[in-house]
Amino acid sequence: MVFKIGLLGLGTVGIGTAQILLDSSGRNPLLEEIVVSQIGVRSLEKTRPIKFPPGVITTDLVAIVTDPEINIVVELLGGLEPARTMILQAIDQGKHVVTANKAVIARHGDEIYEAANRAGVYVLLEASVGGGIPIIKPLKQSLGANRITSIIGIVNGTTNYILTQMTTAGADFSDALVEAQHLGYAEADSTADVDGLDAADKIAILASLGFGERVQRESVYCEGIRKVSTVDIAYADKLGFVIKLLAIAKISEKTESRILQLRVHPTLVPKSHPLASVEGVNNAILVEGDPLGQVMFYGPGAGSGPTASAVVSDIMNIVAILKSNNHTQTLNPLLSCTHQHYCQITPIEAIETRFYARFLTKDVPGVIGNLGRSFGNYQVSLESVVQIGFKEELAEIVVVTHYVCEGNFRTALDEVRTLETIKSIPSVLRVL
Structure with a gap:
């Protein structure tokens, strides 16, 4: 034939x-x-x-x-x-x-x-x-007996290459992007990559397959890597993290019904985590389910x-x-897609995650105490507070929180901005 x-x-x-x-x-x-x-x-x-x-x-x-x-x-x-x-x-x-x-x-x-x-x-x-990583068919077939609880991945090779160059070579974002374009890893218009749109498309597809419900693409919260600086990469390294653009789909905890978190954003990943060592243009997708546990799919994500x-x-x-002459029969449900219902998505302000934040403050007594009080007013518990050094006569303070409701954290930041001793908040990143 x-x-x-x-x-x-x-x-x-x-x-x-x-x-x-x-x-x-x-x-x-x-x-x-x-x-x-x-x-x-x-x-x-x-x-x-x-x-x-x-x-x-x-x-x-x-x-x-x-x-x-x-x-x-x-x-x-x-x-x-x-x-x-x-x-x-x-x-x-x-x-x-x-x-x-x-x-x-x-x-x-x-x-x-x-x-x-x-x-x-x-x-x-x-x-x-x-x-080239097999992930669609495994989600439909090989892992079909599992109750999937999370899909977390590095699914955009361009941004992973840029962040790798910023981490290993100390390059700033713009230089790393130019190099990625020169090598053919990034398009001349790299908006879809560096703003996280490409990764959001992909996690919407994976979530639909993994959780068996339709996903509205516009429901995926999306942040890119343009604001990630070499300063934050260096501080993350000192704290035991690397920064990766992660696409995350997971079942929200502490909810009676099945509600998903769907988000793409730069994230501090512990160096001990399987995704932390994925470098260059490679992709990796970590799937967790019951009874399987964790399995990671790794390899070249483009080309x-x-x-x-x-x-x-x-x-x-x-x-x-x-x-096999089965094409005139009913479609094989392990290959086709027959989802009927849309999944419920947790609003970004309602998710619980950890945060990293960097502050530039006046070098006066009581700054850290004031930060702690403002965060405490909104049930934000701090895991660590470190005064790193000075930048143009301003003290540079980095905090990492425990798990906290994002809405509470953002409200606490609004109050922190009103403190007379706080000059700026150069960066805020989530922590895995």
């Missing part, structure tokens, strides 16, 4: 995907039955590292998704449009879809999956989170080869189903 693929997009991941499909030697024999029939691109003029037969590459994307001979449409265009429209048109034509597009799935997954379930086709997205590996694994999954 021969299974024809329509490939939308021939960028970095598209090229990697085509290379695997065109060179099946030494790989799974199933690949020998897969043919790249058509490839949709924005321009025919661009020079590409692979030569295809005449007529394979086209700018007519609609012709690909409506071609009756194509079994699977592989969407690697990126962005929201025309990717969303092409996916929906392919589904309407009864075609299965493989995508690496986390933005489309995070924002329009409801619409896409409802259409796919009506049409009786699969939409698989292993490559949308973690690059042509790793991401293409995940794309092709999804293609092979669908081809295996088509070969």
